[in-house]
Amino acid sequence: MTQVSNIPYEDLEVGQTAQFSKTVEERDIQLFAAMxxxxxxxxxxxxxxxxxxxxxxxxxxxxxxxxxxxxxACEMPGPGTIYIGQQMTFQKPVKIGDTLTVRLEILEKMAKFRVRIATRVFNQREELVVDGEAEIIAPRKQQTVTLVQLPPISIG
Structure with missing residues (x-):
């Protein structure tokens, strides 16, 4: 079981960063198409x-x-975050086998716990594949949660 702690609004700082990586596999493409x-x-x-x-x-x-x-949802700010909006532009195609790294950066803290975040996705060659910005409502309180383990999923 994996535990994740969030970063509440009061602890977020402009310029703060986080990242998340995943390699795109054939199974991901099929599951995304099905979903x-x-x-x-x-x-x-x-x-x-x-x-x-x-x-x-x-x-x-x-x-x-x-x-x-x-x-x-899982890195910054983490659990308890509410998505308000997402703007993104696709810069380069993503291919099967690419390792994608999402890089987040806090751009602005606004009223009512709202936060603007730069949302950029890079491939393993450090090429920008998606450029964007999100607006979220950050969690008010710090909390640690246990992430739910998914059962095995078969494609059939």
Whole structure:
């Protein structure tokens, strides 16, 4: 069981950073397609993708968005954070096998526990693949929670 502590509003500081990394696997693409309903062949069909502008299969753009959400929810500020909004632009395609690192930086603390956070995603070559900004409501109190372990998931 993994325990995670949040960072309450009063302890967040402009310039503070955190990061979260994950390698994109075939299973992730299939599960994201199943969960989202996005079965675009550029993500799932190698022959179709080879004839596309990308020349190979790519991950769903919102997969990177989901990793940003995970970083905000589990790293900084962490559990108890409420997402208000997310702006993002896709700079480069994400490919199967890429290791993505979400880098968060506190940009501004605002009234009513709101915080603006830079949300940037880089691949293993340090290329910016997603650039964005989130607005959240930070937790008011410090807490430590145990993350739920998911059961094994099969694709079938």
């Amino acid at each position: 989202s309903g996005d079965h675009n062949p550029v993500h799932l069909d190698a022959e179709f993708a080879a004839a596309s502008m990308f020349r190979e299969r790519i991950a769903h753009g919102m997969f990177s968005g989901a990793l940003i959400s995970a970083a905000v």
